[in-house]
Amino acid sequence: LQLGAIKNEKMEIVSHLAASISHEVRNPLTSVKGFLQLILEHRDIPDNCQQYASLALDETVRAADIINDYLTFAKPHPEVLVTLDIEKEILKCKEIIGPLALKNSVNMNMVFFHTTKIQGDPNKFRQVLLNICKNAIEAMPKGGTLSIVTTTNDNKTVVHIADTGQGMSPEHVARLGEPYFSLKEQKGTGLGMMVVFRIVEGMGGSVKVSSEEQFGTSIILSFPTAG
Numbered sequence: 379l380q381l382g383a384i385k386n387e388k389m390e391i392v393s394h395l396a397a398s399i400s401h402e403v404r405n406p407l408t409s410v411k412g413f414l415q416l417i418l419e420h421r422d423i424p425d426n427c428q429q430y431a432s433l434a435l436d437e438t439v440r441a442a443d444i445i446n447d448y449l450t451f452a453k454p455h456p457e458v459l460v461t462l463d464i465e466k467e468i469l470k471c472k473e474i475i476g477p478l479a480l481k482n483s484v485n486m487n488m489v490f491f492h493t494t495k496i497q498g499d500p501n502k503f504r505q506v507l508l509n510i511c512k513n514a515i516e517a518m519p520k521g522g523t524l525s526i527v528t529t530t531n532d533n534k535t536v537v538h539i540a541d542t543g544q545g546m547s548p549e550h551v552a553r554l555g556e557p558y559f560s561l562k563e564q565k566g567t568g569l570g571m572m573v574v575f576r577i578v579e580g581m582g583g584s585v586k587v588s589s590e591e592q593f594g595t596s597i598i599l600s601f602p603t604a605g
């Protein structure tokens with residue numbers, strides 16, 4: 379029992395540290411990226427320097443992707459457990475992801491059959507929605523529809539997130555959430571879904587995935603309804 383408590387405390391320290399680091403690292407990373415872009419705008423720099431700057435820029439993008447999949451909303455303070463209004467949280471997610479959807483010709487469609495409340499840390503729940511929606515949009519390079527529907531079922535609150543994208547084979551569905559599993563090569567981190575599974579399980583919820591190649595994917599999140 380005591381060992382368990384020590385382990386929990388260690389986990390707490392590690393996640394607190396990770397959140398603080400991401401918070402502090404994001405700003406300098408953004409300025410490095412900005413200066414590299416400025417260097418690349420100069421046409422009179424030697425070709426090889428142009429190449430080095432371009433590689434360095436790719437690497438800063440990659441570092442930012444890792445932070446984003448892991449810790450977009452992590453704040454350097456301990457976890458807070460509050461009652462979340464599911465509809466409000468989804469609308470906030472729409473605001474954040476909206477510009478990316480627009481850029482990719484993805485239509486966002488929301489239906490709230492029931493507005494219920496669940497228990498959780500708002501920052502972590504936002505990370506879950508964001509990581510799933512980002513994958514959905516990335517799976518529709520030629521545009522499509524991302525729909526989010528909420529319902530209730532007994533004492534569960536269910537959030538159904540579906541896309542009309544490229545879908546996945548059953549083998550790939552089975553590997554979803556495995557750390558570093560990504561089919562996006564340099565563009566993916568393979569951390570997004572691992573974070574989703576971990577947070578949802580921590581909230582006492584579950585994740586179900588069904589997908590059909592060429593037709594799309596749907597992710598069903600189910601949480602205990604609060605109150």
Ligand code: ADP
Pocket residue numbers: 447509513514517541543544545546554555559560561562565566567568569570571572594595
């Ligand atoms: P990343 O997005 O960085 O690759 P994720 O853990 O978020 O990592 O996703 C892992 C892989 O699962 C993706 O590379 C992609 O191949 C697949 N995937 C996830 N969501 C979807 C989706 N909605 N449609 C199709 N494939 C998906």
Ligand code: MG
Pocket residue numbers: 447509512513570571
């Ligand atoms: Mg992802």
